[in-house]
Every structure is written in structure tokens, then in C-alpha cells.
Amino acid sequence: MAQQANVGELLSMLDSPTLGVRDDVTAAFKENLSSDRGPMLVNTLVDYYLETNSQPVLHILTTLQEPHDKHLLDKINEYVGKAATRLSILSLLGHVIRLQPSWKHKLSQAPLLPSLLKCLKMDTDVVVLTTGVLVLITMLPMIPQSGKQHLLDFFDIFGRLSSWCLKKPGHVAEVYLVHLHASVYALFHRLYGMYPCNFVSFLRSHYSMKENLETFEEVVKPMMEHVRIHPELVTGSKDHELDPRRWKRLETHDVVIECAKISLDPTEASYEDGYSVSHQISARFLHRSADVTASPYVDTQNSYGCATSTPSSTSRLTLLNTPGQLPQTLSSPSTRLITEPPQATLWSPSMVCGMTTPPTSPGNVPPDLSHPYSKVFGTTAGGKGTPLGTPATSPPPAPLCHADDYVHISLPQAAATPLRKEERTDSARPCLHRQHHLPNDRGLEEPLGSKGSVTLSDLPGFLGDLASEEDSIEKDKEEAAISKELSEITTAEAEPVVPRGGFDSPFYRDSLPGSQRKTHSAASSAQGASMNPEPLHSSLDKLGPDTPKQAFTPIDLPCGSADESPVGGRERQTSLETNILTPSPCKIPPQRGVGFGSGQPPPYDHLFEVALPKTAYHFVSKKTEELLKKAKGNTEEDFLPSTSPMEVLDRLIQQGADAHSKELNKLSLPSKSVDWTHFGGSPPSDEIRTLRDQLLLLHNQLLYERFKRQQHALRNRRLLRKVIKAAALEEHNAAMKDQLKLQEKDIQMWKVSLQKEQARYSQLQEQRDTVVTQLHSQIRQLQHDREEFYNQSQELQTKLEDCRNMIAELRIELKKANNKVCHTELQLSQVSQKLSNSESVQQQMEFLNRQLLVLGEVNELYLEQLQNKHSDTTKEVEMMKAAYRKELEKNRSHVLQQNQRLDTSQKRILELESHLAKKDHLLLEQKKYLEDVKLQARGQLHAAESRYEAQKRITQVFELEILDLYGRLEKDGLLKKLEEEKTEAAEAAEERLDCCDDGCSDSVVGHNEEASGHNSETKTPRPGSTRGSSGSRGGGGSSSSSELSTPEKPPNQRAGPFSSRWETAMGESSGSIPTTVGSLPSSKSFLGMKARELFRNKSESQCDEDGVTISSLSETLKTELGKDSGVEAKTPLNLDGPHPVPPTADSVGQLRIMDYNETHHEHS
């Protein structure tokens, strides 16, 4: 808050003469602004500025940052509404806008814009209008999209102001109108450039009205002469123009250049153009030769610029930049402003470019770099004391051995020199603008250095020319001679100029290349090189083909010097003339310098420098010069309609300046005020005001032009970047080409090797073919052999087959033979047998013969005896002999007969034997069969037996069953009988009671029964009748008891006692005991039959005894029953009981009791 109170003090301190205080206060304000977001401080500042027009405050306001823009705009808006402050606030706005603050896009939305437009539509003050229009024109490229809303306003303003130019409402001074006209002209350009379709349609509609026709004829039509047809008129549309997308791609400077492109006015037009791209080189040259505006100086300068921007040279610079030099060059821009001019030359755009240029291949760097460098250095240093001070300040010279290259390096300096003037002026001026323009300066100078890039677009064409020129060396020489001559001339002419104009003279620029060339030529001659004396061409010739990177470097050099050499001399002269005669602002300083007698430029002088781009300046100068020349010869009026308002303005300024100086000279008074007062009358306030306004207007115009220049600078920077890129690409292409060459070489090599390989391959193939054929023939031969062998083997096989067959046959034969042998052996054996037989017969025969012999001897003996005794017995002997013979024969036949009989008997024996064997066999078979049958029968028999056994068992079971059943029946019958007997026998009454009591007492009953049976045996001899009764009776009586008892008896147990009982009973029965009634029917039962079997010889009484046994059996059963039923205890009692009771009974009863005991024993 305290600060707020001190704002006034601080503001006043801002304008203090002490720089330190001012800086401090500025910093304090800025700090405050950055911390405070309120509108207070801004408002105060604006007020203060309007009050004092203080430059520091302006500086603060123009650099306001984002949050304060609104306050500032609001404040400006507020003051725009007030007529009193309008002019100053508009100029403030102009200052702010021209710096293109970061918030410039907000302008289109700010309320300021409509109010500005309104002011332009309403206001009648020409100064205000002109200022406002210039602000608007400045603003338009920044907010191109705002055209959508305010387009009609723009057009209205244009219409109003254009009519103003003609109608001059009120008492508007003619002088003002010139300014107004110029701004309207600029507005026309801007509107036409930005919105051609809309603008044309507006023009059409607006000037179709009759009242406006005059304005059109007088004002607008001449303007239209300075524009070409906008291509948008053909391709675009009204809507497309207003499309924000169209503007989105374009920056402010793009828009400005776009507008400049369509201008035909040399003061406005841009020659960096998309339109002239289509132009052929010849056309361009034609244009140049026809139009003097294309001065060689421009070209040379451009070419120098080009050289500086050339990557090759710059790269060389960077390559040779020692580390020590680097910081120096880098720091140069900052030091430049403070130090004296020579030092400022240290910095050059080429250096900056070089720093930013990508390094290239170091292949061109020779080993002996230092030598030529020092040489050149020395020569240049001692040769001429050029203001350049090249050796000391210039970047290190070319790395190449040739001194010619030095020229190339020094050329940038030549190009850079014009800048020094600017820089000097800039530095000399401690203006606020300069301070914040400082960063821009570098960028501003860069494009200047790279100005040649504009012409670079024509490079292809130049390259072609170059190539053609390179072919002709003679031509080169000729050209070299000419250029040398020219250089001498120029240097000669330049020398006097240098002291006069100093660095700020445009002429000085021209002299620089010349002097450079001279130094160079001196260097080259000192070196004694057999090179072309012309440095440019030699360098071109040498370097052009060698390094493709440099191929386009000196492009414009030949263009400038060679192509235009024919007109070179004239051009030089004209240029001289131009430089002297031109009414351009550049020319003014020397004139003014002469006029004022001091080096101090007027305060707006630098504005001209800044406002007009060099090209524009050159064109302006050339144009005006030409115009002046023409004006000298002819009448200026003829060309008036074609002169642009700018030129008119220029001329006005020039004349004004002339008049002013003349006036001053005439007066030769120390001061104007004195002057005026001296004349007695008060100075015409009107005049003063007019002049002041004019000054203001001029200032505005100037500021506008400067803005344009900035846009151009921006543009140039952009283009430079493109150039660098293009160069890099070029270099890359070259590298690629090298690679391509290498690869082609490789390919060649490969091709050669391929051919070799192919040859070798074909050779190998041939070899292989021969081998194959050889092998084929071998194969064929081998096959043939094989076939032969096969045939042979076939033959052999058939032979083998034959042999086998033969062998088989032989075997068969062998078999047959064997058979035969066997057969014969058999026969032999038979024969031998026969032989033996016959031998035996022979033996017999022998024996018989011997007998015969013996008998014969005996016979002889007897005969002898006989003869001896009976000599007459011969007859008898004969008879006997005969008888003997007969007997012998008879014996023989007998023997034979015997033999035959033997044979037959033997045969018979054999037969019989065989018969016997057969019989034996038969017998065996029979036996076997018999055995079989026996077995079979046995098996059957076994089966049958088993069956029989089974049957037997079955029968036994049946018998058992039947017996059982009988037993039951009999028991029943006995019970019945007992009952009957009870009725008869009274003595057994108590026992019957027992019997009735329970079945256990049966045994007792049985005893009684038995006893009674004994008694009744005698009286009942007929068993048959009783049996039936007992059977019938037994069925009903005690069947229940018997039924109960039977199943419990084990049969095997029963069997034993049964038989024993039976036997014992039999034993008893032998005692002729009478049987009971019930015993009789049992004789006819199955068991009875069995008994009969056993005792066949028994009588009928015995049969009765059987019955007794049976009854006794039943009794035993009963006893057993009693015993089994667990009443055994009682039974012995009962048994014991009866024993003493029937002592009256016979011994048989006792025996029976004994039997009982026996049975008991058996059981137990």
C-alpha cells in the first residue's frame, strides 16, 4: 500500500537522468506487476504515459504480461472513447501491438476492437485516422479470424477513408491527406491480401454507386494498379477466406508476406515469392535487365549473402573455429553494442549461421591449413587497412589451400558490413525500443545475411548456367578480366566514398566487395598461384566441381558479375548515381549530415532504417532514382497515376526535408523560435501544429513500416532455416550419391566376379558333362556286360535245371536199381537157401554114393568071395545086381519122394503156424472184446447195482417208515385193547388210572399189559381176529401219545435195541410164552416176513412168539419213550415197582426184566 502511495514518486523517478535509478524503478514496477494482479498500477501507468509520454513507462506498458493485458486494453478502450486522448492512446496501442505481445489473440475479442473501428468510422481528425488505420493494419494479420465479425467495418472504414482522400471534408491539410492516402493504400493492400473475394465484392458493390464512382476513379483504381490478381479470387470463396482454419496455419508474418506478395508496388512487394517460382531464369534476367530495380548490387549482395549462408563455407568456418574463438564470436552480439564499430564487425550473420549449421564431412580439410591461413592473414592484415579489419575480427579464413577461398570467407563479412551501420545506429540510440529489440536484432540481421536465400529458389536454373559456363574456360577468363577491371573501378570509386559516407553509407557496401577482391587478388598474386586472377570464378571453377556442397555457393556470383557483366559498367555507374541521387531515407543521413553539419541523425532517422527492409530500400532507391532520371528528362506528371501513395509520401518527405534544410540555411538562425519571433509575428501555430502532426504521422508511418520489416525479418529467418535444411539435404544427397557410386563400383565388382563365377561354373558344367557322358557310356557298357552275364546265368541255370533233372532221374534209377538189388538179394537168399538144400541133398547123395561105394566094395568083396567060393554064382550075382539096382532106384525114388513130402509138410507147417497166429490174434481180440464187454457190463452192473443199492435203501427207508407207522398203529391198538381189558380186569384199575393220568405211565401200563398178556396168552389163541380189532381199536385210543413219541426216537438208536430186543424177545419166546393179541397181526407184516426168513422152521406157535416179540418191541418203545420224555425217574420206579409185584409170575418175566436191563445197557 505504501508502494501505491509512492507510485507517483516512482513514476517521476522513472524519468530520472540516472540510468541506474531508472533501471531500478523499472525493475520495481515490473516486480510489482508480476505480484499484483489488480488494474490499479496499469491504469496509473497509462495515465502517466499519456501525461508525460515517458519512454520507460511505454517500455513497461509494452512488455506487460498476461494478467494485465485486460486492464491495459480496458484502459485503452476507455481512452479511445475520449477524443482528447485518442491520438496518444492510439499511438500507445500501436506501440503495444507492434511488439506482438503473447496475448495478441485476445485483441479480436476485446471491446477495444469495435471501439477502435467505431472511432475510425466516426473520427474526423486525419492524424487520428491515419494512426488508427495504421494500428488496424498492424493488427489485422494478428487477428485474421476477426474478419468474420468486423469485415464490413473494415470495408466501411476503407470506403470512408478512400473517399476522404478525395473529398477532403473540412479543412484537412493536403499534407495530411498524403499520409492518409498512404495508410489507406496500406489498408487496401492488407484487405485485398487477406480477404480478396470479400473485398472485391465490397468494392464492386460500394463503387457501383454513382456517388462513389469518382472516388473509385481517383483513389481506388490507382491502387488497384499496384496489385496483381489475387489467386484466392480464382480458387477461394468468401466463406473460405473467413474460415478460421485458413488462418490457423499462418503466422502474423506469413499474413504480411502474403499481402506483400500480391503487391506490384516495388515499395510494398515481396520478391520472396511463390509466384515468381514459375518464372524462368531468363525471364528473371529479362526482368532485371528491363527493370533497373534489379540492380547488380542487389544481386551481388544477395549472392554474398548466399555465400555466407552456404553450408559449405560456414561449415568450414565452424570447422576451423578454435575453442578460443568460439566464445568470442558467441559473445560478440552482446558486446557489439557497447564496443566500437570495428569490433562489431567481428560478429557476422554467417557466423551465427555457421554455428547453427550442422557440421559436414571433414573430408575436405587439408593437412596444411595453417599455412595458407597465416599467409592470407598476413597479406590481408598488411595489405590494406580496410575498415573491415578482417584478419583481426573476421572469423578464421577458409581451410582450403587456395587463397581464393578466402574470398568466400570474407564475402560474408562484406555482406555483414551493411549491418554494421544499423548496429551502430542501434547502439548509438539508447532508445527503449532498441533495448527490447535487442534480441530481435540478431534475428533481424540473420535474415539479412541469408537474404540470398530468396534467390536460392532459382538455384536450379543457375546450376544449369553454371555447368554451361564451366565448360568454357575462355569465357571464364574473359569474364575474369572484366570483373577484375570492374573491381578496380569499383575500389577506385569506393575509396573516396568511404571517408565521406562512413559505414552508414549504402555506397560503402558496394565498395566492400571490391576491396575484398583486391585484397584477394593481391594474396593470390603473392602466392604465385597459377590460378585465375578472378577469385570468384577461380573459386567457382575449382570448388564447383570438386565439392558438390559448394556447387551452388557461388551461384549468384557469376550471375551477378558474369551474366550481367555486359551491363556491369553501366550499372555501376547507375548505382553510383543512385547512391548519390536517391531520395530514399538511407540517403537522407548523408544529406542531412551535410545539412546539419553534424553526425547526429534526426530522432526518426533510425526509424527509416528499421522500417524499410533492405530490399524495399533498394527497390525504393532504384525506383526513385529511375523515376528521378525520368522526371529530369520528362514530365513527372505522366507517371503520376502510376506512382504509389508511398512514393508520393516519400517524395513529400524528401521535399519537405529539402525545403526545411533550405529554410534553415537561409535563416541560419540558432533556433526556430527565435526565427519566428524574429520575424515579428507569432509563429503560425497552425503551421507548427501541422508540422507536428505531420511529424507524428510520419512517425506512425515509420512505425508501421518497421513492423512490416519485422515481419519480413521473421520470414527471412524461417526461410534461412529452410535453406539450411535444403543444404543439409543436398549434402545428404551428395553423400548418398557417393554411396551409390561406391555401391555401383561394388556392383561392377560383383558383376565381374559373377562373370568369373559363371565362366568357372560353365567350365565345371562342361567337365561334369564330360564326366557324365563318360559315366553314361560306362554304365551302358556295364549294362551290356550285365545283360550278357544275365544271359549266361540263365543258360547256366537251365543247365543246372537239366542237371537236377538228370540227378532226379538218376536217383529214380538208383532207387530202381536198389530195388532190384534188394530183389536180387532176396532171390539170392532164396537161391542160397535152395543151394543149401541142394547141398544137403548132395551130401545125402554123397553119403548114399559112399554107401553105394561101400556096398559096391562089399559087393565086390562078396563077389570075390563068391567068385572065390562060387565062381558060378555070376548069374546069381547078376540077378542080385539087378535086384540091387532096382532096389537102389527104388530107394532113390523113395528119397525123392521123401524130400517132396518134407517140402510139403514144411509148407503145411508154415500154413498152420500162420493159422495159429491168426487164431491167437482173434483170440486176443475176442478177449479184448470180452474185456470190453465185461467192463461195459461191469459199468452197467455197477450202475445197476448202485441203483439197486439205492432201491434197497429206498425200500429200507420205506420199511422203516412203514414200521414206524405200524408201530404207531399197534400202539394205538394196544391202548384200545388195554382199555377193553381194564373193563374186564378189575385188578388193574389203579394202574389204568395212572395210564389215564398221563402218557408217562404207559410203561407201567405196558408192564401190566404184558403181565396181562401173559395171562391172556393162553386164552386167546386166535391172533387174526384180535389183530383186526386191535388195529381198529388202536386207531382211536392212544394215537395221540404214540404220535407224540415217535418222531423223537432216533432211528439208529432204535435199530439196535430193536433187533436186540427182538432177539431177546425171540429168546424169550423160545420159552413158549403165549403172545398177546396184538402180536399176531405183526406176523404178516414186513418185519414178520423178515422174521420168517430167519426162522423158517418155526411153527405157528413160534409165529405167535413173533407176535410176542413185536408186542415186546412196542413195549420197549414205550419204555424208551418214557425214558426220552424225561420221566425216566419215574419209570425205574415203576419198573422196580412191578418187579416185586409180579413175583407170582414165572421166571420168564424175570428174564424179561433182565432183558430190559440189557437193553438199557445197550442204550447207555
Add this chain to the structure above:
Amino acid sequence: MTEDSQRNFRSVYYEKVGFRGVEEKKSLEILLKDDHLGILPPHHESHAKVMRYRKDQYSDVLHALKVIRFVSDATPQVEVYLRMYQLESGKLPRSPSFPLEPEDEVFLAIAKAMEEMVEDCVDCYWIIRCFVNQLNTKYRDFLPQLPKAFEQYLNLEDSRLLSHLKTCSAVSKLPYDLWFKRCFAGCLPESSLQRVWDKIVSGSCKILVFVAVEILLTFKIKVMALNSAEKITNFLENIPQDSSDAIVSKAIDLWHKHCGTPVHSA
């Protein structure tokens, strides 16, 4: 009984007899019906006749039993066989409700097993009858010696097991009745049992010993785990049936191993 190859003796036997299949039940029936049990004579001509006799006998006995109301239609077939056998051997009790003798129980077990093997009831009865007869006559002297032989072979095969049994004093309590009197009837499934009984019918009752040994070897781990004689006996009486085939196969192998050739007059 003369083949000495390692093959299943039946296969050789079947080939000899004229049967190809080993597993066919019919052939087994005929085999069992055949020679060894004496049901049919070796002469084929008398087969029909003898078979008729057998059938007649069967029907007669059955009829008799029915007549004396010992059996009825509701009586289980096994009991019918028992009664018939009892009748034929003269041991028929007086009443069907009399308690059964131990030998009757053996008969019933065998009959039950055989009933599963043979379909025809006449054949079945005769096979049972002859089988039991064979056991009671031919092997009467051998059967009591089998426990001793069992101990001996078990000692050879696995002495540890035997010692374990001895320490448990289970040796005397092993189910010898089940093994040697019933010939594992009710202990092994019929399919496995057939192979054992084949051997028995063919004349070797020693196979029973090896089956018993093999059972013990097979369930060695379980038997070893059991400590009391009752438990062991209980377990052995109810051995799991699933491994019976393997047991029998191993037992036959064992039998071949220890008795060398199957020619073995038991």
C-alpha cells in the same frame, strides 16, 4: 493224470478227450461226469444206458424222499441232495428236523459250490455224491495229514509267517476244516474253485495245501498285522474274493514247484 507239461493239465486233457475249449462249462461237466468220479463207465455205448440208470436212480430216490415226506418242492436243492445222499448211504435221519452232523455240513458246502458249477440237477447230484465219496474213501487217509504238510510247505515258503502264526498259537486253530474237508467250498468263488477241484478230482488232494499256503502268503501283510489266533482264523475264513484267481494260479505254480510233476498220487 499222465501229462507232465507246465500247461494247464485240463487243456491237454481236453485235447485228449476231444474238447477244445478250456473254459466251457459243458465240457467241465462232462469232464467231471467222466471217469474219475465213476459216474459214467468208460464205454461210450453204455453211457446212455448208465445215464438212464443214474437218472432213474435219482428220480427214484427223490421220489422216495418225497413219499416219506422228507423233502418237498420247497426244500432247497442242496438239502435235497443231502437227503438223497443220506438216504443212499443209509444215514437218513428219522426226521428232517434232526440236527445235522458235521459231515453233513461239509456236504452241504460242497453241494452249494457244486450247484453253482453244474446246471443239471441229476449231474450235479451225481458229481457231488461221487466227489464226496472220493473225499471220504480215496482221500480219507490223506486229509488228516494235510495240516502237517501245510505247515511244512509254509515253512519252506515263508518261515517268518509260520513263526508268527506259531507265536500267535494260531497254527492249530487255522480253518483246516474249511480248507481240507470242504475243499475251500465257500471260501473261494466257484470260478476259482473249479480249478482246484479239477485237481482234486484228478487225484491230487495236495493242491489244497498249496492253496492254503498261497492264501496265507497273499494275505501275509494282513495276517502279520493280526496278533490273535481268533482274528487270524476269522480273517482266513472270510478272505476277500477278488484276488482268488491269482491265488489259485499261484497255488498251482507252487504245486508244480514243490511236487515237480503233477504226477502225484495223493
